[in-house]
Amino acid sequence: MLLFVVSRILQALPVFLCVVLVAFVLFAFVGDPVLIMLGQNYTEAQRAATAHRLGLDQPLIIQYCRYVWATLHGEFGVSYRLSRPVAALLAERLPATAELAITATLLSVAVGVPLGVFTAVHRRRRVAGILLSICLVALSVPTFLLGTLLILVFSVGLHWLPSFGRGAVVHIGWWSTGLLTASGLRSLVLPAATLGLYQKSLITRLTRVEMLDALGTEHIRFARARGLPRRSIYVTHAGRNALVPIVTLAALQFGGVLAFSIVTESVFQWPGLGLLFIQSLGAADIPVLAAYLILTAAIFLTLNLAVDLSSTLIDPRLRSSLRGFPPARDR
Template sequence: MTVYLLRRLIQAAGVVLAMSVIVFIGVYAIGDPVEILISPDADQFERERAIRAFGLDRPLWQQYFTFLGRALQGDLGRSFVFNEPALKLILQRMPATLELAVGATVVALIIGVPLGLYAGLKPESPVSKGVMAASILGFSLPTFWVGLMLILVFAVQLGWLPSTGRGETVEVLGMRWSFLTADGLAHMVMPAVNLSLFKISLVIRLTRAGVRETMLMDFVKFARAKGLSPRRVIAVHVLKNIMIPVVTVVGLEFGGTIAFSVVTESIFAWPGMGKLIIDSINVLDRPVIVAYLMIIVLMFIVINLVVDLTYSVLDPRVRLEAKGA
């Protein structure tokens, strides 16, 4: 297992290095932030001074190696707009995005797994057919439209939930969290549900397909022949086997939820990383954009590693393969 982890860490370092080159060149080779950040009335002297201050007067390769050297020391650059470390700005917004992504993932699992399990065990029942039809809607409905409808119904017409913002927060371990307060949870309900709709549909279909396939396996037939109760067969033999693909997809979707929660955060004015990156793109705040993308890359790598390690808990064969490696 130690050799396996070491090999994965070396691979991860190579991926991060390659992505840093792609991200840096892709962001710094496009547009001119000076045109946006400097007043049109500024003279040439002020413009050149701003260019030097931002470090844009040097060749692109030199800017990259400067960025890489500072990144190895934990410095991802300073924001052109806020004149603060880009990493600090992102870390301040990260708790809001993380709790929204975790909330959406938990909702997807709590709703999707039981519905998919039922649809797989009783595929011909009217309820199962209704569940599968609803899952198609979850794939098809645009996120921004669903978000607006949620606000219109539950905030404007019914007045049950707050429409925007994050609500009351408390500080834990130096970070502000809203899910620990009743007001924060109330603000979190609609954006979390909106963000989870696609994942609910995905989990339902994955679970249903896994159940339909697993129920035909010989080990399930053998368990039934031994006289085990249907509940035990489903809980021990069926559910445990179908959770491997579900964990894979949900794990990767969790990274995607963090990276692409921009629409939901914009609709509900949720002060997370997605809102920050949109504002930074509008003003070409390059250090913040690069820092955000690099953090997302690191998150995907860590999530993939966690998913692989989770396999070893759900499937003993993975542990044997890891020892053999």
């Protein structure tokens, strides 16, 4: 198992270095940091001195290596827009986005998977058809429209929930959490619902298809013939057989909302990474954008590794270590 993890990490390494290269290219060729730092009036000697101090007069390959080295140490430079270290900015924004993404994904899995199983098991009932139609509608509504509608109904109309921001937060070390205060929790509801509804609908539909597939197999027929209880047939046997693609989708969705919940965060002015990204994009804040790119790559590579590991737990056929099992022979 350890070998498996190490080999997967080694496979991910080239991908990660490529992404770092792209981030580096952004730095090296989009805008000139020296001009930005010196402002309007400077002499050629000042320019050369600054470039030398920043190491920009060295060959590109040396600069790239130094960039990788700095990245590995969590140094992403200083934001042009806010004049603060990028790493600190990201660390400040990450908790908000992570809590939102985790809540939305947990909700979508907790609702989406049972709904998918239900619509597969009761595929001939009208309720299943209605639920699926609702899912289809939810998949077609754009996020900004859904978010705005929810604000209109629950904030402006009913005054039940706040329309923007994160509410009060509690700091635990460097992590700020809104999960421990009432206003934080109330603020979380609408953005999490907005993000989660789309994911939930996707998961429901995938779960349904995978379950129908699994329920149609010969071994489920034989499980029925053996008189196994329904719960065991649907959960233990069909469910586990349907699970690998569902876990994969849920993980990729989670990565997606962690890295790209830009629209939702904008609509709700959620102080997370997505909002930081869109603001930095407007200001051409290259250090933040480059660091964001690398962070996104790291998130997806980690999630892929987690999916691979969980898949081998779910499906023993994927475990290479089992190939050595002594095959039994007929006497």
